[in-house]
Amino acid sequence: MSEIVGIFSAKGGVGKTTVAVNLGLALQQFGQPIILLDDGSNSTSIELLLGLEQYLQPQKISERKGLRDFIQEHIILHPSGIKIIPSFLTSQIFKRGASVVRKSLRDFDETILIDFSPGLHERTKKVLEICDSAMIVTTPDVLSVTEAMRAKLLVERMGKSVKGVILNRSGSSRYDLVAKEIEFGFNLPITGIIPEDSEVKRSLFRRKPILSLNPYAKASIGFKKIAAKLLGREYNPGILAFAKRLRYRLT
Numbered sequence: 001m002s003e004i005v006g007i008f009s010a011k012g013g014v015g016k017t018t019v020a021v022n023l024g025l026a027l028q029q030f031g032q033p034i035i036l037l038d039d040g041s042n043s044t045s046i047e048l049l050l051g052l053e054q055y056l057q058p059q060k061i062s063e064r065k066g067l068r069d070f071i072q073e074h075i076i077l078h079p080s081g082i083k084i085i086p087s088f089l090t091s092q093i094f095k096r097g098a099s100v101v102r103k104s105l106r107d108f109d110e111t112i113l114i115d116f117s118p119g120l121h122e123r124t125k126k127v128l129e130i131c132d133s134a135m136i137v138t139t140p141d142v143l144s145v146t147e148a149m150r151a152k153l154l155v156e157r158m159g160k161s162v163k164g165v166i167l168n169r170s171g172s173s174r175y176d177l178v179a180k181e182i183e184f185g186f187n188l189p190i191t192g193i194i195p196e197d198s199e200v201k202r203s204l205f206r207r208k209p210i211l212s213l214n215p216y217a218k219a220s221i222g223f224k225k226i227a228a229k230l231l232g233r234e235y236n237p238g239i240l241a242f243a244k245r246l247r248y249r250l251t
């Protein structure tokens with residue numbers, strides 16, 4: 001039976017898609033099989049980040065079988081080993097009620113990470129209904145933290161657990177809130193910090209997730225640390241991480 005975890009915030013542009021893809025890859029590398037579900041209507045979609053642009057076009061699919069078999073038939077296997085439910089498939093699946101979708105997804109063995117679309121709408125609630133828990137993503141500015149706190153409240157009001165808080169794009173501005181202030185706002189410890197990293201931009205340009213493009217980029221190390229923590233493991237990038245980061249930067 002799978003665990004279904006939403007990667008969530010009320011605000012767009014904070015890094016939900018970047019986190020879903022790279023945390024998913026890091027968890028998979030640590031031996032935890034992952035399915036990434038694209039909630040759809042995203043500006044930067046999972047498909048784009050993973051170089052799967054061909055799946056951005058609506059595909060002609062008919063649903064004749066049970067939902068579990070239908071998903072199994074159309075799910076995409078990425079070369080990294082991770083499985084993807086692209087938005088065209090999600091929009092078919094979400095025509096069904098939340099409890100039916102939840103039951104079918106829980107039949108899978110993999111952990112399912114749902115990349116949420118921005119906003120707090122009725123649809124957001126439906127997608128949250130499908131989840132067991134949520135990881136909240138925020139950047140270190142007041143607007144983003146406020147929206148993330150609203151997201152946390154909704155998660156709790158719906159009786160779901162908050163699995164953690166990820167602070168993304170840390171260190172980009174001297175006006176950033178510091179981790180202690182953010183933890184005070186959430187009344188929760190920050191699970192992990194991903195620094196602002198120009199390699200993330202390069203990875204988007206190259207249509208390759210940062211974890212594959214530069215496994216020793218500061219952001220990649222951040223993702224691996226969070227994945228290790230979630231699995232109760234340790235990750236140490238080693239003393240040569242700096243040299244390896246530079247070498248990968250030239251690729």
Ligand SMILES: Nc1ncnc2c1ncn2[C@@H]1O[C@H](COP(=O)(O)OP(=O)(O)O)[C@@H](O)[C@H]1O
Binds near residue numbers: 012
């Ligand atoms: N740690 C980071 N360092 C630099 N740029 C980042 C980082 N995280 C995300 N970005 C960039 O921020 C933009 C928004 O990220 P995205 O994952 O699409 O956010 P969301 O899914 O919340 O809308 C993208 O251009 C992405 O490349």
Ligand SMILES: [Mg+2]
Binds near residue numbers: 044
């Ligand atoms: Mg997104």
